[in-house]
Amino acid sequence: MPSATLEVIDKGSASPAHPAPLLFVHGAWHAAWCWDEHFLDFFAGQGYRALAPSLRGHGASPATKPLRALSIADYVDDVAQVAASLPTPPVVIGHSMGGFVVQKFLESRDIPAAVLMASAPPRGYLGSGMRWLRRHPWHFMKLSASGRSLAYVSTPELARERFFSPHTPEALVASCAARLQEESARSGVDGLLALPRPRRVRAPLLVLGAGHDGAVTAAEVRATAKAYGTEPEFFSDLGHNMMLEPGWQSVAERIHTWLGTRGL
Known part of the structure; x- marks a missing residue:
């Protein structure tokens, strides 16, 4: 079982058709709950074991140092800790910052496959x-000075701008905004300096993007796919939070189909 030091939501069981567990890694300001809304039950229902940890300092996962000091390497260690607890190497699926963490994780691990969703x-x-600087210069200056960013993503208006499409129901946006939490300032610095090294990655990757993404551009999704020798796929009607948007099922089904073609 996964270590008790991290909150891990664990659903379903591996089956002969889907022997590899699926390990879902959340992005900045989020926690395991974002996968539990739809994806974990969907994949458990398809015959997978599906797990989502909250990275340290997120959700109900404790941290041994202040949140602001947590690094991308700390988050990679969290993913490695949960992966090592599983009976077989998992398929790892990362969203946004979680996609960045997954890329770093893949540099030194052999796993069956990985999926990057609206990934950094x-x-x-x-x-x-x-x-962010061009769109909200005052916000950017304040968060840069304070190391605290939650206030600049957690109103319904700002959450919609960054995470959701224009047609996402207001109640869904407000619910997500209320659950967001502070993110590590150190991880943001690492996102500038501790860059992934795609040439070290051997796992096949599925790279997915969203047409109404307020955080990651289509050009960045294409650059990610190119770096890993594949072609990106886009969901034109969805926003950045592809696992929460109405239409999430089309993303889940595409991942399920892709894994099936690989015998996973």
Whole structure:
């Protein structure tokens, strides 16, 4: 079983058709709950074992140092800890910052496959930071000075701008905004400096993007796919939080189909 030091939501069981567990890694300001809304039950129902940890300092997972000091390497260690607790190497699915963490995890681990959903690109967070600076210069200056960013993503208006499409129901946006939590300032710096090294990655990757993504551009999704020798696939009607948006099932079904073609 996964270590008790991390919150891990664990559903379903491996089956002969789907022997590899699926390990879902959340992005910044989120926790395991974002996968538990739809994806874990969907994949458990398809015959997979599906797990979602909350990275340390997120959800109900404790941290041994202040949140602001947590690094991408700490988050990679969390993924490795849960993966090592499983009977077979998992397929790892990462969203947003979680996709960045997954890319770092893959540099030194052999796993059957991985999926990147609206992932931060291998070239890091610089593009995202510059867009934030241009869009909300006062927010960017305050968060840069304080190391605290939650206030600038957690209103319904700001959450919609970054995480959701224009047509997402207001109640869903407000519910998500209320569950967001502070993110590590150190992890943001690592997103500029501790960049992934795609040439070290051997696992096959599925790279997915969203048409109404307020955090990751289509050009960044294409650059990510190119770095890993594959072609990106886009869901034109969805926002950044592809696992929560109405239409999430089309994303889940595409992942399920892709895994099936690989015997997973």
